[in-house]
Amino acid sequence: MLDPKLIRNELDRVAEKMAIRNVTLDTAKLSELESIRKQAQSKAESLQAERNAASKAIGQAKAKGEDAQPILDKVAALGNELKAAEAASSDVQAQLAEILMGLPNLVHDDVPAGKDESDNVEVRRVGEPTSFSFSPQDHVDLGARGGSLDFEQGAKLAGSRFAVMQGDVARLHRALIQFMLDTQTQRNGYIEVVVPFIVNSDSLYGTGQLPKFAEDLFKLNVEQEYYLIPTSEVPVTNLVRDTLLEADQLPLRYTCHSACFRSEAGSYGRDTRGLIRQHQFEKVEMVQIVRPEDSWQALEDMTSHAESILQALDIPYRVVVLCGGDIGFGASKTYDIEVWLPGQNAYREISSCSNCTDFQARRMQARFKNPDTGKNELVHTLNGSGLAVGRTLIAVLENYQQEDGSVIIPEALHAYFGNQRVLLEND
RNA sequence: GGAGAGUUGGCUGAGUGGUCGAAAGCGCUCCCCUGCUAAGGGAGUAUACGUUAAUAGCGUAUCGAGGGUUCGAAUCCCUCACUCUCCGCCA
Numbered sequence: 001m002l003d004p005k006l007i008r009n010e011l012d013r014v015a016e017k018m019a020i021r022n023v024t025l026d027t028a029k030l031s032e033l034e035s036i037r038k039q040a041q042s043k044a045e046s047l048q049a050e051r052n053a054a055s056k057a058i059g060q061a062k063a064k065g066e067d068a069q070p071i072l073d074k075v076a077a078l079g080n081e082l083k084a085a086e087a088a089s090s091d092v093q094a095q096l097a098e099i100l101m102g103l104p105n106l107v108h109d110d111v112p113a114g115k116d117e118s119d120n121v122e123v124r125r126v127g128e129p130t131s132f133s134f135s136p137q138d139h140v141d142l143g144a145r146g147g148s149l150d151f152e153q154g155a156k157l158a159g160s161r162f163a164v165m166q167g168d169v170a171r172l173h174r175a176l177i178q179f180m181l182d183t184q185t186q187r188n189g190y191i192e193v194v195v196p197f198i199v200n201s202d203s204l205y206g207t208g209q210l211p212k213f214a215e216d217l218f219k220l221n222v223e224q225e226y227y228l229i230p231t232s233e234v235p236v237t238n239l240v241r242d243t244l245l246e247a248d249q250l251p252l253r254y255t256c257h258s259a260c261f262r263s264e265a266g267s268y269g270r271d272t273r274g275l276i277r278q279h280q281f282e283k284v285e286m287v288q289i290v291r292p293e294d295s296w297q298a299l300e301d302m303t304s305h306a307e308s309i310l311q312a313l314d315i316p317y318r319v320v321v322l323c324g325g326d327i328g329f330g331a332s333k334t335y336d337i338e339v340w341l342p343g344q345n346a347y348r349e350i351s352s353c354s355n356c357t358d359f360q361a362r363r364m365q366a367r368f369k370n371p372d373t374g375k376n377e378l379v380h381t382l383n384g385s386g387l388a389v390g391r392t393l394i395a396v397l398e399n400y401q402q403e404d405g406s407v408i409i410p411e412a413l414h415a416y417f418g419n420q421r422v423l424l425e426n427d
Numbered sequence: 428g429g430a431g432a433g434u435u436g437g438c439u440g441a442g443u444g445g446u447c448g449a450a451a452g453c454g455c456u457c458c459c460c461u462g463c464u465a466a467g468g469g470a471g472u473a474u475a476c477g478u479u480a481a482u483a484g485c486g487u488a489u490c491g492a493g494g495g496u497u498c499g500a501a502u503c504c505c506u507c508a509c510u511c512u513c514c515g516c517c518a
Binding site for chain 1: 437445446474475476477478482485486487488497498499508
């Protein structure tokens with residue numbers, strides 16, 4: 001959520017920033033609502049003040065044994081007017097809150113304008129696309145060996161966009177999770193957490209998935225309002241919801257392995273082949289809670305932490321900064337890391353690292369005591385994938401494949417495979 | 428799932444219709460005193476929102492959440508959430 005004061009005082013600047021996201025702000029309607037709000041709230045509050053004063057006077061009169069009836073008569077007349085004023089005030093405030101909750105974060109000055117992912121700007125490229133002396137297969141064909149990666153079984157058990165892994169592929173999947181968690185905790189300074197994969201709606205409002213993106217979520221059909229998490233960003237970031245942190249607790253760096261569940265409504269026909277886009281996938285997430293002045297450096301650091309996984313695995317990738325049309329709702333600036341997939345002959349997203357500034361913190365009321373100002377201030381929150389496990393598995397299979405369809409195990413993963421050095425050796 | 432007890436400020440905890448945004452203690456901050464030191468004395472110490480140049484005043488709201496009764500609710504009523512104890516079930 002944006003600072004309501006920003007809407008009041010710098011409406012034009014907010015509108016300019018929204019334009020970079022291709023979001024049109026109805027400034028005329030907003031300023032009209034705002035002036036109604038001001039008037040309605042003042043009126044309701046002054047009537048409340050009047051009632052409170054009268055009530056106090058009644059109490060005092062009764063305590064002294066005086067007749068309180070004249071004041072009672074007077075305050076009775078206030079009743080309906082007060083009720084109406086309160087209703088009007090809360091009505092207009094609800095309208096403003098609804099608009100505000102639907103507005104995305106302000107983008108950073110670095111964010112380029114653009115309409116979709118084709119306008120994202122490449123920042124750097126690490127490694128060269130893997131070259132092969134033969135025609136490389138994609139992960140679906142590679143994984144078909146021995147039913148190691150089985151989409152028919154997934155469809156039988158659940159439906160489309162589900163998969164079953166077994167044998168070497170299942171083990172590679174597990175090894176990648178271990179490797180990522182070990183790297184983030186031992187090398188990059190994150191604390192590992194295990195959190196619920198089901199959350200309530202408060203948590204989803206906190207990180208911004210609700211109210212706007214309900215259709216992307218799996219909602220449980222039970223009495224309580226429960227949702228499957230679309231990413232562990234939701235539970236992990238919400239660890240600091242409604243919390244007042246001490247300055248010396250910051251920065252907090254969490255990493256978390258979880259399953260992620262996405263309905264993928266609106267993605268019909270996209271990435272229907274293979275493991276790229278599934279209803280359920282696993283991810284190792286990074287979340288940082290930092291002081292506001294540190295968040296931009298933290299974004300650079302976190303992006304490099306995600307990159308460190310691909311560097312260790314020695315898989316080529318590039319980093320892009322997302323344009324206004326592609327950046328997520330809560331983010332002020334986002335770097336996507338795109339990994340080279342020989343099977344698609346393209347770079348594909350494997351991580352997304354975002355600085356959400358105070359956008360989520362305001363929704364969550366996540367604050368810290370700033371010793372410099374003596375005030376309680378909103379923290380900044382960041383999140384990034386470190387990395388998406390399924391897509392990393394695709395990248396390993398496709399980049400490390402050999403002509404006979406087997407796959408060499410990257411050196412960084414040897415510790416998780418005993419003496420084994422090759423996957424999918426036997427047809 | 429059954430029965431019972433709870434949810435108050437950074438913490439402990441009092442408060443069952445009216446000067447209660449809330450006693451007391453602890454903690455913390457500042458000041459004072461003191462060569463006997465896990466000492467003493469004093470003052471201060473919730474948050475959000477509105478108004479405002481203001482972190483000055485003033486106002487509003489908040490005692491788990493939401494609703495109700497009342498001129499007035501931490502206190503009474505209803506619904507919900509969560510915590511604890513015992514029983515049952517269970518990975």
